[in-house]
Amino acid sequence: MYIPFLAQSATPVATATQETTPVQAVADTVSGEVEQATSILSRIFTPFLNGLPSLIFALIFLLIGLFLVKQIMRIVRHAFERANMDRIMSSFLRSVIKIVLYIILFVIVLSLLDVPMDSIVAVIASAGVAVALALKDSLSNLAGGFIVLFSKPLKAGDTVEINGTIGKVEAINILYTRIITPDNTAVYVPNGVVAGNKIINYTDKERRRVDLLFGISYEDDIDHARQVMLQVCEKAPEALQDPVPEVFVSAHDDSAVTLRLQVWVKSENYWALHYRLLEDVKKAFDAAGISIPYPQMDVHVPAVNSKDSSK
Incomplete structure (x- = not known):
């Protein structure tokens, strides 16, 4: 009975061996797929992992650079304020300086990422040419802005x-x-x-001169008209008495003697005095009996001969 026991016990061992064969095959397949995926991911991320220190350093430098640009712009603003620079010019120059600083920071960050400088220069040059062609009118206006702000x-x-x-x-x-x-x-x-x-x-100088022309009749007294006009200037609050107002004979026109009135005034009061004198001189002429003649034309008609008229 001992021998059959041995023969009977050998059969289950062989069955167990046969059942583990498919499991082992699945495990081998999964292991192969995992190794293949790991190899692909390794090829993808290895350059990134190798460049990670440079990326982190470039990011840190970018943050520091942005902070420094802000501080530099604050110092520039204070310097312009202490120099009493014109507000418009100060704003214009600060905008240009900020743009230049940002471009410099951008180029440095790219160089830290091992981007070839030749490529950066080529890209900037190409972009500059494209922008210059597309914005040639705007660049002309930009250059004009520099000229206006610096020549003042x-x-x-x-x-x-x-x-x-x-x-x-x-x-x-x-x-x-x-x-x-x-x-x-x-x-x-x-x-x-x-x-x-x-x-x-019109306001670059502190004072301006108002020049007005008035016509008077040939029958009127020039000296009297001059005195009336000067009295009007003395009463005008905007008119300056130094230099003193003056009246000249400007022309002998067909219908009138033209008088030129010259009065100095502060630049901001120019138009106020201009309109005041036009009105007040006319009223003063009317009160003094001085006429401002209309354009006149004398038409002479020759006498018609009676013999010619009978024909």
Whole structure:
């Protein structure tokens, strides 16, 4: 009975061996897939892991650089304020300095990431050419803004005439100069036009001279008319008495003797005095019996001969 026991016990051992074979095959397959995936991920992330220290350092440098740019701009602003620089020029220069600092910081960060400088320079040069072609008018206005701000033919608050537009300068921006006309209309004149055209600044000087022409009849007394006009100037609160007002004979026109009145005034009171004198001189002439003649034409008709008329 001992022998059959041995024979009977051998059969289950063989069955167990057969049942573990598929499990082992699945395990081997899974192991192979895992190794393959690990190899792929390793090839993908190995360069990233190798460059991670540079990336972290570049990120830290970027944060420090942004902080330094902010501090530099604060120092520049305080320096401009201590130098009593014009507000518009100060704002313009600070904008340009900030842009330049950001470009420098961007280039340094790219160099820390081992980006070839030749590529950076090529990209910046290509971008510069593309931007120059696309924004040539804006670049002209930008250059005009530099010229206007540094040569200072005008400033905020001045009353100017530019390319036919008359008004008060409200602001000089990077690309445009904003002018407010007497009827409170905002006109934006490109800085390229401002720099390339004649600029008439009416308030650049503290004083201006009002020149007005008045015609009197040939029968009127010139000295009397001159005295009346000077008395009007003495009563005008805006008129300056130093230099003293003057009246000259300007022309002998067809219908009148033209008198030129010259009166000095502070620049901000120019138009107030201009309109006051036009009205007050007319009233004074009427009160003094001095006429302002209309244009006249004498027509002479020759006498018609009676014999010719009978024909």
